[in-house]
Amino acid sequence: MSESKPLGGKIFTRAFAVAFLFALIGGWFLIQRFAQGLGAVSNMSDGFPWGLWITYDVVIGTALGCGGFAMAILVYILNKGEYHPLVRSALLTSVFGYSLAAFSVFIDIGRYWNFHHVLLPQYWNFSSVLLEVALCIALYVAVLWIEFSPAFLEKGGGPQASKGVNRIMFIFIAFGVLLPTMHQSSLGTLMVISGYKLSPLWQTPFLPLLFLISAVAMGFALTVFESFVSSLAFGRPLETKMIGKLAGVIPGLLIAFLVVRWGDLAFRGAFGAAFGGGWPMIMFWVENILFILPVVMLLPRPNREKAGTLCLAAFWMVMAGAVYRFNVFLVGFSPAPGWSYFPAAPEIFVTLGIVSVEVMGYLIFVRALPVLPEPERA
Amino acid sequence: MKCGECREVDVGTTSRAGNLSRRDFIKICSAAAVYMGLPAAMGAKIAQAATARRLPVIWVSGQECTGCTESLLRTDHPDFAHLILDLISLEYSETLNAGAGEQAEAALQASVKAGGYVMVAEGSFPLKDGGIYCKVGGRTIVDIAAEVASSAAAVIGIGSCASWGGMPSATAVDMGGKSPTGAVGIAEALESKGVKTPVVNIPGCPPNGYNFLSTVLYFVTFGKLPEVDDKARPKFAYGRLIHENCERRPHFDAGRFAEQFGDDGHRQGYCLYKLGCKGPETFNNCSTLTYNDVGASAWPVGMGAPCFGCSEADVGFTAPLHSPARPIYVTPPALFTGVDGGPKGKATTGGALVGGAVIGAVVGAGIVTAKKTGKKAEEES
Amino acid sequence: MSINRRDFLKLTAASGILLASDVKPGQAATGKEMPPQAVGFLYDATLCIGCKSCMYNCKKYNTMPGGALYTEDGRNMNEWNGPEQIWDAPRDLTAKTLNIIKAYAEEGEQSFIKRHCMHCVDPGCVSACPVSAMQKDGKTGIVTYDADKCIGCRYCQVACPFNVPKFEWEEAFPQLRKCELCRHRLAEGDIPACCEFCPTGASIFGPVEELRKEAEMRLRLRTGSEYEYPVGTVDGAFKLPKKVDQYVNHIHGLEEVGGCQYLMLASVPFDKLGMPTLPKKSYASTSEGIQHVLYNKMIAPIVVFGVLAGAAFRSTKSERGERDE
Structure with a gap:
C-alpha cells in the first residue's frame, strides 16, 4: 500500500471554517427538529412523506458514495490493478457518503428511539424493500469502514500493519460489491410500490436496474470529478491519464442506461407524459439531456485526454444521476391532486450541514491518513 | 290611541275589534312585504291597496278541525280582528259567522253573486261516495266549493288538508290502504268538478298565519297570486327546506345528534334528525319565521320536538313519526371539504430561495472546477 | 482501452445476474387471500346525508383508551380541552382525523364520499413496513398499527394507494395514525363507531362476504323501487325504506388493488369522488x-x-x- 500517503498540512483552513459554519447552522436546525418535531423544520407532509433528506442525503448521497463500489468492481472483480491507486480515495467518499446517509435516516425517521428495530430479527418484515435497503446500508457502512481500515492501521504501524486485515480483505471486498448491488437497485424498487403516485415517466419494474446502472456510473463519475477537485484543492498534479481511461467506462454504462430507459418508456407507451406539461415534463427533459451530455462528450476518445472536458462530463454525469433520483422520489411523485412540496430553508440547511460534515471529514482524513495516491510520475 | 288624528278610519259595516293607527298599519304591511321577500318600501303600496278596497273573502270549510283559523287567531301583527275587519272583508266563514243557518247561507249566495272575491278553502274535501261525508245545508261541500270557486278570482287553500288532503287523507290499513272518505285537497276537488280557478296552497298543520296573510296581501296589491312551486305553494314561504335554515343545523353538520328524548345531546340542543325530524324533507319557513311572535325558538324543533313534516305531502301524516327523514337534497355547508381537499402540502419562499441558491452554487462550482481543471492541464503540459 | 465494452458486458453479467429475471416480476407474485371471517364496511353514498356523525363519533370513540387516536394528554379529542385547541375543520385525513366526509357537487351531480382506511386484502403499508408495525390481522383482516414497533420511516405513507396513514408532523415524539376498524370496540362486542352512529345506514358493518353480496344485490335493484336498507350492520334488524337511486355500476373496493374490506357504492363515478383509478393487481x-x-x-x-x-x-x-x- 505504498502508493498512498498522507497529504499533511494544516487542517483548519478557510474551506474547513466555512464547512464548520454550515455544520453549526445545520446543527441548530437539528436541535429544533428533535425538540419540536419534523414539521417544525421541514416542509414534508402527509402527501410527501419523504422529502429532501431521504432523496438527497440517503438516495443520492449513497449513489455519490458508490465510488468505492464502482472502483471495487473495476479493480478487484474485473482485476484492473492499474486503477488501484484510486481505490482508497474513492472508498473515503463512500465511507462518508454512507455513514452520513445512515445518520440522515436517523434524523429523518420520526421514532428514532426505535431505530434499532431494523437490526433486530424479531421485527423484520421480509416483504419490505426498505428493510433490505436499511440492512444492506447498515452492513455496508460496517464493511466500508473495514475496507478503509488499512489506512488507519498503516498510519499507526506502517505498511505492514494492515497485513492481517488484507489477508481476509477479499471477503469484505466481495461484500462491498454485493451489498451496494443489492441496495442501490432496491433504492429503485422502493418506489415501485407507490404505483400510480409516481408519474409513468418514471414508474416501471425496471427501476432497480436503472438505479443500479446509474449508481455505478455516478460512482465512476464522482471518482473522476473528485480526483480533479483534490488536485485543484491540494495543488497536486492532475491524474488525467489514468482518469481518462477510467472515464471510458461511463459512456458505455450510460448508453446501456438510456437503452433500458427509453426502451421501457416506448414499451409502456409512456412517452405521452413527456409532453404533458408542468414540472415533470421539464425535469424529464433536463434529466435526459444531462444523461446524453456525458455520452456525447466522452464518446470521442481525444476528449477523454482533455482534463477540462473530462471534469465537466463527469460533473454532468453526477448531476444526471442526482436529477434522475430527484425526479423519481419528488418531481414525478404526486400522491393526489392538491399536494405540493419544496424543501423548507431549514431543511436545506440541515442537508448542507451534513454535506459540510462530509467535507470536513474528508479534509481531515486526506491530510492525516494515507488516502490520496502519490503523484503520477508523468 | 295616542295618535287619534292620523288614525286611518275605514269604517266597516260591523263594529271594530280595535283601533289601528296608520303607522301601525303600514308597519304590518311592510312586515308582510318582508315575509314575501319584497322590498320593505313595498309596504306602503300594499297599505294603499289594502285600504283602497277591502278584499271580499269567502271561507269554505271542508273536513277540518278549525286549527288553521285558530292559528290565525294567534297572530299579532296584525291580530286576526284587524285582518278580517281592516284588511279583508270576511263575507262568510262557518267558524266566525255572526249569523247561522239560512241567514248565513243567504249571505253566501249574495256574496257569490257579487263576485270579485277570493275563496279560502280550509280542510279536505271528500270525494268518495259522491262526497256524502261532508255536507252543509244539505249540499255536499265539494259542490259548494265548486260553486264558490267558479266565480272566485282565486282560491287559497289554507292548511295541509286543503293542500293535498292532509290528515283526513291519511291511509288506513283496515280501509285497504285508502282514505276512509276519499279526502283530497281543494285543487283536486275543483279539478274533479271541472273548475279551473287558480289555486295557491298554504300547507301546514297549522300553517303560519303570516304566510297566509302575506299571500292575501300580495293578491290585493298586485292583483295576482305570488310565484308558486310545482305544488302550488308560494315560493317566498316554501322555497327552502326547514333543514337549510334550522337553528340546530350546526349540530347536524358537526355530526352531533340527540339519540333519545331527554338525553344529554337533547338537552344541549343537538340535531333531532335521529329522533325522526323531517326538516330535511320538508319545505317551509318555520325555522326562520317561528310562531306566535313570542321570540326565538318558538317552533317545534326549537322546542326540542322533531319536525313531523306537517306541510309536506307524503311526509306529514304518512311517514312514521320517529323514523329518520329521507333528505330530498343536502346542501353542502361551507365547511365541507372538496374531494381533492384543495391545495395541501408546504412550499415556502425561504426554501425556494435557498434551494435556488444551492442549485445555482452547485452547477456554478461544477463548471468553474471544470474550467480550472482545463486551465491547470494547459499549465502542466 | 479494451475495458469499455467487453468489461462492461462482464460487469453486467456479474452484477446483473440478480436483475436478469426482473423483466416480468409479477408472475412470481401470488395473490393474497382475504381471511374468510374478514370484517369490513359498506358505504352507500346514495344514503349519505353528509351529517358527519361518523366523523364526530369516530373521533369520540377513538380518543378513548384503546382507540387509534388515544393520547394521554387528550389532544385529539372532540371536546374543547384547552386554549391551544383550535376548531377542527380538516381538509383531508390527518393524524387527528381517521375518517372524513368530503363533498362533490358539480354539473348538477352531488355526492358525499367517506374516506378512511380501506383495509386492503393485500395492503401496501403492511408490505412496506420494515419492522412489521403494520400488520394484517389473520382472522378479521383488520390492518393494524403498533406504535411500539414503528420507527417512523413513513414508507407506509408512500406505499398506500389511498394515502391513508397519517403522521404527526408537529409532535416531538410522533406516531402514525390510521383507522383500525375500531378494533378496541370490536373486542368488546361493539361495532365500529362510524357504522353504529350512522343515522341512515350509509355506513354499515359486517362480514366482508355478506357486504359484497349486499352491494351486488343493491346494484341489481331497479332504480326508483323501494328497498329496506339495513342500518348499523348488514344483517341488522333495523331497516329504513328508501327509493333506490341510480347507482354507478361499480363496487369500489371489490377488485381495486387486489380487493379491499371497505366497499363503496355511489351514484357519481368514483374518479369524480376523488378515488384513484386502480388496477386489480x-x-x-x-x-x-x-x-x-x-x-x-x-x-x-x-x-x-x-x-x-x-x-x-x-x-x-x-x-x-x-x-x-
Whole structure:
C-alpha cells in the first residue's frame, strides 16, 4: 500500500471554517427538529412523506458514495490493478457518503428511539424493500469502514500493519460489491410500490436496474470529478491519464442506461407524459439531456485526454444521476391532486450541514491518513 | 290611541275589534312585504291597496278541525280582528259567522253573486261516495266549493288538508290502504268538478298565519297570486327546506345528534334528525319565521320536538313519526371539504430561495472546477 | 482501452445476474387471500346525508383508551380541552382525523364520499413496513398499527394507494395514525363507531362476504323501487325504506388493488369522488414480486457473493502473496 500517503498540512483552513459554519447552522436546525418535531423544520407532509433528506442525503448521497463500489468492481472483480491507486480515495467518499446517509435516516425517521428495530430479527418484515435497503446500508457502512481500515492501521504501524486485515480483505471486498448491488437497485424498487403516485415517466419494474446502472456510473463519475477537485484543492498534479481511461467506462454504462430507459418508456407507451406539461415534463427533459451530455462528450476518445472536458462530463454525469433520483422520489411523485412540496430553508440547511460534515471529514482524513495516491510520475 | 288624528278610519259595516293607527298599519304591511321577500318600501303600496278596497273573502270549510283559523287567531301583527275587519272583508266563514243557518247561507249566495272575491278553502274535501261525508245545508261541500270557486278570482287553500288532503287523507290499513272518505285537497276537488280557478296552497298543520296573510296581501296589491312551486305553494314561504335554515343545523353538520328524548345531546340542543325530524324533507319557513311572535325558538324543533313534516305531502301524516327523514337534497355547508381537499402540502419562499441558491452554487462550482481543471492541464503540459 | 465494452458486458453479467429475471416480476407474485371471517364496511353514498356523525363519533370513540387516536394528554379529542385547541375543520385525513366526509357537487351531480382506511386484502403499508408495525390481522383482516414497533420511516405513507396513514408532523415524539376498524370496540362486542352512529345506514358493518353480496344485490335493484336498507350492520334488524337511486355500476373496493374490506357504492363515478383509478393487481404484489424473484431464499445473493469473493480472492492474491512469502 505504498502508493498512498498522507497529504499533511494544516487542517483548519478557510474551506474547513466555512464547512464548520454550515455544520453549526445545520446543527441548530437539528436541535429544533428533535425538540419540536419534523414539521417544525421541514416542509414534508402527509402527501410527501419523504422529502429532501431521504432523496438527497440517503438516495443520492449513497449513489455519490458508490465510488468505492464502482472502483471495487473495476479493480478487484474485473482485476484492473492499474486503477488501484484510486481505490482508497474513492472508498473515503463512500465511507462518508454512507455513514452520513445512515445518520440522515436517523434524523429523518420520526421514532428514532426505535431505530434499532431494523437490526433486530424479531421485527423484520421480509416483504419490505426498505428493510433490505436499511440492512444492506447498515452492513455496508460496517464493511466500508473495514475496507478503509488499512489506512488507519498503516498510519499507526506502517505498511505492514494492515497485513492481517488484507489477508481476509477479499471477503469484505466481495461484500462491498454485493451489498451496494443489492441496495442501490432496491433504492429503485422502493418506489415501485407507490404505483400510480409516481408519474409513468418514471414508474416501471425496471427501476432497480436503472438505479443500479446509474449508481455505478455516478460512482465512476464522482471518482473522476473528485480526483480533479483534490488536485485543484491540494495543488497536486492532475491524474488525467489514468482518469481518462477510467472515464471510458461511463459512456458505455450510460448508453446501456438510456437503452433500458427509453426502451421501457416506448414499451409502456409512456412517452405521452413527456409532453404533458408542468414540472415533470421539464425535469424529464433536463434529466435526459444531462444523461446524453456525458455520452456525447466522452464518446470521442481525444476528449477523454482533455482534463477540462473530462471534469465537466463527469460533473454532468453526477448531476444526471442526482436529477434522475430527484425526479423519481419528488418531481414525478404526486400522491393526489392538491399536494405540493419544496424543501423548507431549514431543511436545506440541515442537508448542507451534513454535506459540510462530509467535507470536513474528508479534509481531515486526506491530510492525516494515507488516502490520496502519490503523484503520477508523468 | 295616542295618535287619534292620523288614525286611518275605514269604517266597516260591523263594529271594530280595535283601533289601528296608520303607522301601525303600514308597519304590518311592510312586515308582510318582508315575509314575501319584497322590498320593505313595498309596504306602503300594499297599505294603499289594502285600504283602497277591502278584499271580499269567502271561507269554505271542508273536513277540518278549525286549527288553521285558530292559528290565525294567534297572530299579532296584525291580530286576526284587524285582518278580517281592516284588511279583508270576511263575507262568510262557518267558524266566525255572526249569523247561522239560512241567514248565513243567504249571505253566501249574495256574496257569490257579487263576485270579485277570493275563496279560502280550509280542510279536505271528500270525494268518495259522491262526497256524502261532508255536507252543509244539505249540499255536499265539494259542490259548494265548486260553486264558490267558479266565480272566485282565486282560491287559497289554507292548511295541509286543503293542500293535498292532509290528515283526513291519511291511509288506513283496515280501509285497504285508502282514505276512509276519499279526502283530497281543494285543487283536486275543483279539478274533479271541472273548475279551473287558480289555486295557491298554504300547507301546514297549522300553517303560519303570516304566510297566509302575506299571500292575501300580495293578491290585493298586485292583483295576482305570488310565484308558486310545482305544488302550488308560494315560493317566498316554501322555497327552502326547514333543514337549510334550522337553528340546530350546526349540530347536524358537526355530526352531533340527540339519540333519545331527554338525553344529554337533547338537552344541549343537538340535531333531532335521529329522533325522526323531517326538516330535511320538508319545505317551509318555520325555522326562520317561528310562531306566535313570542321570540326565538318558538317552533317545534326549537322546542326540542322533531319536525313531523306537517306541510309536506307524503311526509306529514304518512311517514312514521320517529323514523329518520329521507333528505330530498343536502346542501353542502361551507365547511365541507372538496374531494381533492384543495391545495395541501408546504412550499415556502425561504426554501425556494435557498434551494435556488444551492442549485445555482452547485452547477456554478461544477463548471468553474471544470474550467480550472482545463486551465491547470494547459499549465502542466 | 479494451475495458469499455467487453468489461462492461462482464460487469453486467456479474452484477446483473440478480436483475436478469426482473423483466416480468409479477408472475412470481401470488395473490393474497382475504381471511374468510374478514370484517369490513359498506358505504352507500346514495344514503349519505353528509351529517358527519361518523366523523364526530369516530373521533369520540377513538380518543378513548384503546382507540387509534388515544393520547394521554387528550389532544385529539372532540371536546374543547384547552386554549391551544383550535376548531377542527380538516381538509383531508390527518393524524387527528381517521375518517372524513368530503363533498362533490358539480354539473348538477352531488355526492358525499367517506374516506378512511380501506383495509386492503393485500395492503401496501403492511408490505412496506420494515419492522412489521403494520400488520394484517389473520382472522378479521383488520390492518393494524403498533406504535411500539414503528420507527417512523413513513414508507407506509408512500406505499398506500389511498394515502391513508397519517403522521404527526408537529409532535416531538410522533406516531402514525390510521383507522383500525375500531378494533378496541370490536373486542368488546361493539361495532365500529362510524357504522353504529350512522343515522341512515350509509355506513354499515359486517362480514366482508355478506357486504359484497349486499352491494351486488343493491346494484341489481331497479332504480326508483323501494328497498329496506339495513342500518348499523348488514344483517341488522333495523331497516329504513328508501327509493333506490341510480347507482354507478361499480363496487369500489371489490377488485381495486387486489380487493379491499371497505366497499363503496355511489351514484357519481368514483374518479369524480376523488378515488384513484386502480388496477386489480396490488402494487405491493408487484414490488414483492421483484423482491422475491431477486432474493428468493437468498440463493441469488449467495451465488453472486461466491463469484465475487472468488474474483476478489484472485485479484488480491499478489498483495497477500507478497506479504506472506
